[in-house]
Amino acid sequence: MTQTQAGGGPAPGPDPDGADPARLLEVRDLRVEFRTRDGVATAVDGVSFGVAAGETLAVLGESGCGKSVTAQAVMGILDSPPGHVTGGEIRFGGRDLLRMSAEGRRAVRGARMAMIFQDALSALNPVLSVGQQLGEMFQVHRGASRKEARAKAVELMERVRIPAARERAGDYPHQFSGGMRQRIMIAMALALEPELIIADEPTTALDVTVQAQVMELLAELQSEYRMGLILITHDLGVVADVADRIAVMYAGRIVETAPVGDLYRAPAHPYTRGLLDSIPRLDQKGQQLDAVKGLPPSLLRVPPGCSFHPRCPLARPVCHADEPPLYEVGQGRSSACHFWKELLDDECAE
Amino acid sequence: MTSAPSEGAAARAAGAGGATGAHTAAYESRTALTGTAPREAREAILDVRDLVKHYPLTQGVVIKRQVGAVKAVDGVSFELRRGETLGIVGESGCGKSTVAKLVTSLEAPTSGSIRFKGEDVTRLSGRALKAVRRNIQMVFQDPYTSLNPRMTVGDIVGEPFDIHPEVAPKGERRRAVRELLDVVGLDPEYVNRYPHQFSGGQRQRIGIARGLALRPEIIVADEPVSALDVSVQAQVVNLMERLQDEFDLSYIFIAHDLSVVRHISDRVGVMYLGKLVETGTESEIYEHPTHPYTQALLSAVPVPDPGAEAGRARIVLEGDVPSPANPPSGCRFRTRCWKADERCAREEPPLRIPDGAGGGAGSGGEGADGPGRGTAGNAARHPSACHYAEEKARIVPD
Numbered sequence: 176m177t178q179t180q181a182g183g184g185p186a187p188g189p190d191p192d193g194a195d196p197a198r199l200l201e202v203r204d205l206r207v208e209f210r211t212r213d214g215v216a217t218a219v220d221g222v223s224f225g226v227a228a229g230e231t232l233a234v235l236g237e238s239g240c241g242k243s244v245t246a247q248a249v250m251g252i253l254d255s256p257p258g259h260v261t262g263g264e265i266r267f268g269g270r271d272l273l274r275m276s277a278e279g280r281r282a283v284r285g286a287r288m289a290m291i292f293q294d295a296l297s298a299l300n301p302v303l304s305v306g307q308q309l310g311e312m313f314q315v316h317r318g319a320s321r322k323e324a325r326a327k328a329v330e331l332m333e334r335v336r337i338p339a340a341r342e343r344a345g346d347y348p349h350q351f352s353g354g355m356r357q358r359i360m361i362a363m364a365l366a367l368e369p370e371l372i373i374a375d376e377p378t379t380a381l382d383v384t385v386q387a388q389v390m391e392l393l394a395e396l397q398s399e400y401r402m403g404l405i406l407i408t409h410d411l412g413v414v415a416d417v418a419d420r421i422a423v424m425y426a427g428r429i430v431e432t433a434p435v436g437d438l439y440r441a442p443a444h445p446y447t448r449g450l451l452d453s454i455p456r457l458d459q460k461g462q463q464l465d466a467v468k469g470l471p472p473s474l475l476r477v478p479p480g481c482s483f484h485p486r487c488p489l490a491r492p493v494c495h496a497d498e499p500p501l502y503e504v505g506q507g508r509s510s511a512c513h514f515w516k517e518l519l520d521d522e523c524a525e
Numbered sequence: 526m527t528s529a530p531s532e533g534a535a536a537r538a539a540g541a542g543g544a545t546g547a548h549t550a551a552y553e554s555r556t557a558l559t560g561t562a563p564r565e566a567r568e569a570i571l572d573v574r575d576l577v578k579h580y581p582l583t584q585g586v587v588i589k590r591q592v593g594a595v596k597a598v599d600g601v602s603f604e605l606r607r608g609e610t611l612g613i614v615g616e617s618g619c620g621k622s623t624v625a626k627l628v629t630s631l632e633a634p635t636s637g638s639i640r641f642k643g644e645d646v647t648r649l650s651g652r653a654l655k656a657v658r659r660n661i662q663m664v665f666q667d668p669y670t671s672l673n674p675r676m677t678v679g680d681i682v683g684e685p686f687d688i689h690p691e692v693a694p695k696g697e698r699r700r701a702v703r704e705l706l707d708v709v710g711l712d713p714e715y716v717n718r719y720p721h722q723f724s725g726g727q728r729q730r731i732g733i734a735r736g737l738a739l740r741p742e743i744i745v746a747d748e749p750v751s752a753l754d755v756s757v758q759a760q761v762v763n764l765m766e767r768l769q770d771e772f773d774l775s776y777i778f779i780a781h782d783l784s785v786v787r788h789i790s791d792r793v794g795v796m797y798l799g800k801l802v803e804t805g806t807e808s809e810i811y812e813h814p815t816h817p818y819t820q821a822l823l824s825a826v827p828v829p830d831p832g833a834e835a836g837r838a839r840i841v842l843e844g845d846v847p848s849p850a851n852p853p854s855g856c857r858f859r860t861r862c863w864k865a866d867e868r869c870a871r872e873e874p875p876l877r878i879p880d881g882a883g884g885g886a887g888s889g890g891e892g893a894d895g896p897g898r899g900t901a902g903n904a905a906r907h908p909s910a911c912h913y914a915e916e917k918a919r920i921v922p923d
């Protein structure tokens with residue numbers, strides 16, 4: 176997956192997600208600001224990551240830490256103004272999307288990369304039948320006739336297992352259940368067989384049973400089409416099941432990246448460890464939960480030094496002053512904590 | 526944008542653990558009175574029998590005709606013991622919130638009884654009803670919409686005193702409110718702020734403070750942590766557990782997150798389409814479920830452990846929940862059940878301890894971690910509404 180050479184100790188170097196031209200998507204040092212009346216909020220503050228074809232990268236973090244804004248910047252659908260990309264590169268299939276014309280980006284969006292949103296009801300057009308909305312994709316991007324488009328729409332609905340697809344193609348979004356609407360949105364994202372899908376909390380509003388159906392479908396289609404998938408979520412359970420790698424965000428930055436197994440076994444950042452300790456487990460009748468104390472900071476006033484220090488149980492004076500870089504901490508792993516080594520040693524000792 | 530009050534309060538509250546500060550006599554702990562009797566041995570403070578709530582479906586604008594009914598709750602019975610937490614789980618629309626509204630007398634049932642310390646609440650009115658209502662308080666799901674945006678925190682938390690001035694006489698109110706904020710880990714200096722100035726977790730604390738104002742014995746919490754991030758969710762769950770011990774509260778805790786429910790509950794009821802389909806202790810339900818619906822629900826929960834998934838039985842339910850206006854005949858789960866046969870369409874399975882589920886009648890198993898999995902041990906001896914109730918191996922990973 177990644178081209179990192181292990182070893183070399185705790186050098187604050189290039190992040191282990193380092194540029195790999197072979198990867199489908201390469202985001203380098205992305206910066207996004209929101210200019211509001213109250214000041215400038217840096218929602219994304221130097222974020223780098225990559226996704227290969229067929230790979231699933233999960234992005235984790237509490238609400239407000241910049242997950243959705245990162246996704247919107249990659250898709251080119253940032254709310255602007257007040258949002259502005261103020262730096263970085265987004266290389267997709269070798270080309271920097273930030274240097275592309277608006278028209279060029281529109282052509283990429285939908286056809287080569289597509290997004291699945293949390294709230295399907297507001298993402299779908301309420302006054303068009305789902306068959307029309309799906310069919311439109313083929314008419315606009317592929318020059319299909321109305322008849323062909325309709326046939327394609329029904330085929331897609333069947334693909335995402337909408338029962339009686341032919342009869343239901345004329346129904347409107349509100350006539351479907353939450354889980355079905357989410358599947359229709361997946362169908363829409365898949366319509367043109369994109370190379371990359373970004374799913375922003377695709378199952379957060381759904382019951383566990385429906386969530387399981389939707390995730391299974393998504394995983395199956397992904398491996399079939401060998402798409403890259405960015406899965407944004409705050410649910411550590413969902414991620415464990417489907418992701419290859421995880422990036423944990425805090426206050427606009429990536430604070431840890433790791434292959435999924437390593438991250439759960441031995442997190443290298445106190446924030447990740449705190450999130451894992453916060454969740455009650457289905458398979459354990461636990462004692463008191465080890466909650467991460469406090470709240471994430473306002474992005475208008477990010478604390479100096481390590482932005483996690485007011486909530487960090489391991490914080491020391493150096494953390495108040497020096498911002499930790501993203502250290503390379505192992506094969507394909509990085510952590511933005513001065514004391515990552517202690518943390519890992521501690522976990523190995525347990 | 527997020528102008529939530531400083532870290533201070535949240536951080537203080539997060540340290541939940543032990544007792545916060547000195548509470549005055551008004552909110553002194555009640556545990557002293559009940560001692561530490563094991564929860565199973567305590568008296569049932571609430572006894573709900575055959576509870577039904579049908580919402581009429583009408584047609585016609587001028588002359589309304591009833592054309593049917595949404596059977597939101599359709600014959601639900603359970604007990605709540607003093608100091609315990611009863612968790613209620615189930616998919617969206619199965620009737621959880623309706624049960625909450627009935628138990629807190631926010632709505633009147635179509636039929637059935639709700640006995641609070643022996644007295645049927647559904648038959649009370651006037652002062653007697655008011656007195657019972659005081660003892661059963663509700664905490665709502667959505668901290669963003671359940672608080673009046675134009676009222677200060679002090680007014681919100683103190684509002685119940687308007688209806689029950691006997692709890693805190695006029696001169697006492699300010700102090701009582703500040704004390705309540707302190708109890709839930711909010712800075713009492715925040716009394717004059719408005720809800721939008723708080724984060725989701727802090728708003729949920731405000732809702733809990735308000736729920737505690739009248740010193741109720743029972744709190745019905747409808748999805749109290751569902752809208753919160755995991756870290757803040759853990760803070761609020763810890764707070765609720767601390768308050769329970771401190772004030773000997775009994776909780777009905779409604780949620781669709783099965784992991785949170787396991788964590789906080791002593792006993793659990795699983796609902797499907799207006800009915801309880803399985804009830805038992807936390808370990809009976811999570812380690813020895815016998816109803817296919819419970820098994821499917823549990824198997825669908827993702828576990829935050831990449832290794833655990835291997836070898837775990839996964840049951841992905843097909844289809845959606847049928848409409849509660851027109852539930853299937855016989856067993857309501859049969860349209861999605863992999864074990865359904867013609868008997869299930871004909872005969873409705875009652876909620877009872879399955880025949881032949883391990884141990885003789887007299888052996889009264891302690892539940893808990895009975896004999897090994899797979900064998901229908903004592904732990905399977907808890908009520909399940911399925912004709913073919915039996916354990917299934919490895920639903921929850923070890």
Ligand SMILES: Nc1ncnc2c1ncn2[C@@H]1O[C@H](COP(=O)(O)OP(=O)(O)OP(=O)(O)O)[C@@H](O)[C@H]1O
Binds near residue numbers: 621624
């Ligand atoms: N006032 C009402 N009039 C008509 N139908 C209602 C009313 N209130 C609830 N219902 C219906 O009763 C059923 C149960 O609703 P309820 O709100 O109790 O579900 P729930 O289990 O709390 O679901 P959720 O997990 O989504 O909160 C649903 O089908 C709902 O649409």
Ligand SMILES: Nc1ncnc2c1ncn2[C@@H]1O[C@H](COP(=O)(O)OP(=O)(O)O)[C@@H](O)[C@H]1O
Binds near residue numbers: 218
């Ligand atoms: N349209 C907008 N205007 C101003 N600020 C915004 C806007 N969209 C997002 N933000 C801010 O950017 C930050 C990151 O938001 P977001 O990416 O949505 O978080 P999440 O990680 O929950 O997806 C938040 O502080 C949010 O308030």
Ligand code: SF4
Binds near residue numbers: 445481483489490512
């Ligand atoms: S750098 Fe310091 S404050 Fe930041 S996570 Fe590491 S120990 Fe905590």
Ligand code: SF4
Binds near residue numbers: 910
């Ligand atoms: S009674 Fe029949 S349909 Fe209902 S849960 Fe049991 S096996 Fe399934």
Ligand SMILES: [Mg+2]
Binds near residue numbers: 239242243375
């Ligand atoms: Mg978001």
Ligand SMILES: [Mg+2]
Binds near residue numbers: 621622
């Ligand atoms: Mg509800």
